[in-house]
Structures are given as structure tokens and as C-alpha cells.
Amino acid sequence: xxxxxxLGLLFDGTHFYLxxxxxxxxxGDLNWLQENFQIFDLASYVDxxxxxxxxxxxxxEDFGAALRELTRRIFVPVSVGxxxxxxxxxxxxxxxxxxxIMFSNSLWSQPELILQTSERYGxxxxxxxxxxxxxxxxxxxxxxxxxxxVEMADVEDVLSRVDDLGLGEVVLQSVDRDGTGQxxxxxxxxxxxxxxxxxxxxxxxxxxxxxxxxxxxDERVEAVITANLLAFLGNGLSLAREEAVAQNVEIARWEExxxxxAGTRSA
Amino acid sequence: xxxxxxxxxxxxxLKSVVNALEYIGIDWxxxxxxxxxxxxxxxxxxxxxSFGAAMGRLEETGLRESLVSxxxxxxxxxxxxxxxxxxxxxxxxxxxxxxxxxxRGATTRLPESAKTTNxxxxxxxxxxxxxxxxxxxxxxxxxxxHGYHVEPSDSDVSIGTARYGGQEICAAIEFxxxxxxxxxxxxxxxxxxxxxxHFALTGGLRL
Numbered sequence: 001x002x003x004x005x006x007l008g009l010l011f012d013g014t015h016f017y018l019x020x021x022x023x024x025x026x027x028g029d030l031n032w033l034q035e036n037f038q039i040f041d042l043a044s045y046v047d048x049x050x051x052x053x054x055x056x057x058x059x060x061e062d063f064g065a066a067l068r069e070l071t072r073r074i075f076v077p078v079s080v081g082x083x084x085x086x087x088x089x090x091x092x093x094x095x096x097x098x099x100x101i102m103f104s105n106s107l108w109s110q111p112e113l114i115l116q117t118s119e120r121y122g123x124x125x126x127x128x129x130x131x132x133x134x135x136x137x138x139x140x141x142x143x144x145x146x147x148x149x150v151e152m153a154d155v156e157d158v159l160s161r162v163d164d165l166g167l168g169e170v171v172l173q174s175v176d177r178d179g180t181g182q183x184x185x186x187x188x189x190x191x192x193x194x195x196x197x198x199x200x201x202x203x204x205x206x207x208x209x210x211x212x213x214x215x216x217x218d219e220r221v222e223a224v225i226t227a228n229l230l231a232f233l234g235n236g237l238s239l240a241r242e243e244a245v246a247q248n249v250e251i252a253r254w255e256e257x258x259x260x261x262a263g264t265r266s267a
Numbered sequence: 268x269x270x271x272x273x274x275x276x277x278x279x280x281l282k283s284v285v286n287a288l289e290y291i292g293i294d295w296x297x298x299x300x301x302x303x304x305x306x307x308x309x310x311x312x313x314x315x316x317s318f319g320a321a322m323g324r325l326e327e328t329g330l331r332e333s334l335v336s337x338x339x340x341x342x343x344x345x346x347x348x349x350x351x352x353x354x355x356x357x358x359x360x361x362x363x364x365x366x367x368x369x370x371r372g373a374t375t376r377l378p379e380s381a382k383t384t385n386x387x388x389x390x391x392x393x394x395x396x397x398x399x400x401x402x403x404x405x406x407x408x409x410x411x412x413h414g415y416h417v418e419p420s421d422s423d424v425s426i427g428t429a430r431y432g433g434q435e436i437c438a439a440i441e442f443x444x445x446x447x448x449x450x451x452x453x454x455x456x457x458x459x460x461x462x463x464x465h466f467a468l469t470g471g472l473r474l
Binding site: 096124254 | 282283289291386389407455457460465
């Protein structure tokens with residue numbers, strides 16, 4: 001299967017955001033995003049869109065409506081995550097155009113919701129998100145809240161705990177590099193996931209086309225997510241695809257719909 | 268352009284398919300009643316979910332009989348993903364459910380050696396003796412998401428294949444006035460939209 005470049009969007013139900021080290025900067029609504037970032041053009045260069053809902057409690061109706069609006073002009077799979085509380089909301093996301101659901105805090109707080117999603121929609125539609133921190137020694141750890149207590153755990157340990165939840169893929173998201181454009185900490189992440197069998201998606205820190213292709217070249221990386229809209233404005237993501245191809249990464253080749261006009265004949 | 272009927276039998280998500288049709292300027296209408304089927308020369312049969320549930324809904328609604336009659340009357344039908352599988356005689360997924368039997372063949376589990384589902388982008392390659400939109404450039408990439416695949420009785424029906432689990436699996440079929448794609452054109456960027464438009468304009472997949 002081909003490797004993927006995924007465009008991440010941070011969304012609160014009405015507005016989109018940029019993030020740096022998980023600190024958020026408000027941008028605007030979908031129209032604003034199209035006017036200023038040509039979001040639908042960016043979407044035509046990627047293999048998937050991942051929409052992260054960044055409010056702890058979801059305005060479920062707003063989110064569903066915005067998702068329906070966004071997916072009107074996006075023709076790749078869409079992953080959605082953040083704040084989903086129960087199967088009714090999970091089902092609502094699928095009905096609104098989601099192809100996959102991403103779970104982060106639910107990995108610890110309600111694993112049964114993840115199991116149910118995987119059983120009903122399949123592992124390929126069920127994705128875990130682990131936000132990790134790196135220290136100077138190269139150790140990757142996860143800050144998680146469980147039963148009201150904050151605790152730190154090794155990513156490796158966390159991966160072994162989520163192994164039986166029916167996840168198809170896990171996103172490893174670097175908190176330190178988030179929004180910095182300094183590149184994804186591949187060395188630390190690889191060390192953490194070397195004993196796990198589950199496919200990985202790298203997220204956090206991508207600031208150049210080289211950052212993306214360096215990650216995709218690694219055999220354990222299935223996909224990368226970048227939500228750094230500023231770094232890849234214009235044709236940045238298209239160039240990232242070209243660079244990945246030049247590095248012999250198996251990645252889908254996209255053709256513009258307009259290029260087919262001459263080739264289609266009426267009956 | 269002849270208006271396209273999109274079969275709505277209450278399972279799966281039609282939204283992404285009709286969004287794509289809307290975007291490429293194809294006039295479409297949702298069809299959920301048997302008599303409506305005959306108002307259209309071209310009919311799209313999408314599908315997500317299980318074979319048995321889908322055939323059950325087509326039976327309950329009376330759409331099964333109408334679809335077969337429409338095909339026999341010359342209407343052009345295209346199945347997408349599960350919709351393509353429904354065109355066959357039946358599926359290992361739901362052994363008790365009969366398919367539409369418009370295209371002879373069986374729907375079987377993907378190779379055991381592989382993972383349980385084929386999800387992601389794969390290259391579809393034309394069969395040597397066919398020329399079709401899905402492969403006019405020899406090969407193009409499309410998005411797949413399925414656990415079962417079609418094995419047509421007559422291999423000439425298969426007009427495009429994809430490699431999965433060490434085997435070639437059927438990715439596109441065409442027989443008389445029926446055709447189908449195992450991949451999701453509505454999730455496959457420009458080339459996927461082109462497949463949908465080609466069917467809407469010509470009633471088939473071949474150039």
C-alpha cells in the first residue's frame with residue numbers, strides 16, 4: 001500500500017487554528033481558511049485529511065455540520081478525532097463524511113469506545129493518537145491523565161497497553177516539535193516503537209519537504225501528518241510529494257481532474 | 268448529460284459520492300423506490316458495509332428486482348466497492364444472501380496471507396487487451412477499503428487489477444451494460460472524479 005501525506009486541521013467546531021507546542025492560535029472559519037490558505041487547493045495535494053477537534057467538549061452538531069461542508073470539496077479519505085464521547089457521536093461522524101476516527105484521551109479513559117468502533121467499523125477505521133515528549137537522553141514519554149491523576153509513561157509501555165484495542169494505526173505526535181518546523185524527532189520515535197507491530201503515522205515538527213521525505217523513507221512510517229499550514233503554503237505539499245518520489249517512496253500519483261477533460265468522450 | 272440515478276437503499280454513506288458528482292457538475296437524483304429506477308438510463312450503485320445487509324435492504328425495498336430489470340432493459344449500471352460486489356452471484360461474507368447476479372462470479376475473502384482489509388492507495392493496472400479510463404495510462408492510483416473481492420467467472424470481464432497480498436485482485440469489471448470498481452473513485456482525487464464523470468457521460472468505464 002502507498003505511503004501517505006496527511007494534512008492536519010485543528011478545529012473547534014467553527015474556527016480553525018495553528019498550534020505550536022500545543023498552544024493554539026485562532027485563524028478563522030472555513031471561508032477564511034479558503035481565502036487565506038486556499039485550503040481546498042492544499043487538499044488536492046494530499047492523501048488524506050485529519051481533522052482534530054481541539055475543544056474538550058464537542059459541539060457535536062457544529063462539528064458535524066462543518067465536516068459535511070468541508071468534505072463537499074475534498075476527495076480523499078477524512079479522519080476525525082477529539083472529544084467523541086459515545087457511539088452515537090462516532091456514528092454521527094461517519095454519517096457526516098468521516099472515514100476514520102482518531103482517539104487520543106479515550107485510549108486511557110474509555111477504551112471500550114475504541115473497541116466498539118473497531119468492531120463495528122473495522123480496525124482500518126480506528127486510529128490511536130499518542131502525544132509524546134522527548135527528553136535530552138532521547139527517551140520518549142507520554143503525559144496522560146488517568147483517574148484524575150497526571151502520570152508519565154514510556155511510549156513503549158503505552159503502545160503495549162493499547163495493542164489489544166483494535167487500532168489499525170497509531171499517530172505518534174511530538175509535543176516538543178509541534179508547530180516548530182524543526183522536523184519530526186524520528187530517532188526518539190523509532191526507539192519507542194521498535195518493539196511494536198502496529199503501523200505508525202508521524203506527526204509534529206514538519207517544516208520542509210525534506211522533513212517529510214526523510215520520515216516517509218523509513219520503513220516503519222506509514223504516513224506523516226502536517227498541520228503546519230504556513231510551512232506548506234502554495235505548492236509546498238506538491239513539492240513534498242515530488243521529493244518523496246525522488247527518494248523512491250511509494251506514494252500515490254495524483255492527477256488534476258481538469259487534465260482529463262480532453263480524454264473523456266461522450267457516448 | 269443524462270441524469271444519473273444514485274441508488275439509496277439505506278446503508279452506507281452516499282454523501283461522499285454525491286458530493287463528488289456535485290463537484291464535477293453531474294446531474295444526479297437519489298433513487299429509493301423501485302419504480303424510480305426506470306426513469307434513469309444510468310444508475311450508480313454505491314455501497315459501504317456488509318453484503319448481506321445491503322442485499323437485505325435491496326430485497327425489502329423492491330430495488331433488487333428493479334435493478335435487474337433495468338439492466339436487462341439496457342440501463343447502464345455502475346457499482347462502487349460493495350456496489351460492485353452486489354453485481355455478482357453472492358459473497359462469502361454472507362453465504363445465505365444471493366447477489367444481483369448481473370455479472371457472473373463470486374465475491375470472496377481477500378487472500379488469507381494478507382491483512383484483513385485492503386485499505387489505502389494502490390495502483391490499478393489495465394488488463395492487456397482492454398482500454399479503459401481506469402488504465403488509459405496503463406496504471407493509476409486509487410483508494411481501496413474492502414475485505415472481500417470479486418472473482419468473475421469469465422476473466423475477460425475484469426478490465427483492471429490491483430496487486431494485494433501477493434496476488435492480482437480484480438479492481439474493475441465491465442460486462443455488457445454493467446460495470447464496477449472495487450476502489451472508491453470519490454476518494455481518489457482527480458483520477459477518481461474522472462472515472463465518475465466518464466461513467467456519467469458514457470455509461471461505462473472503457474474509452
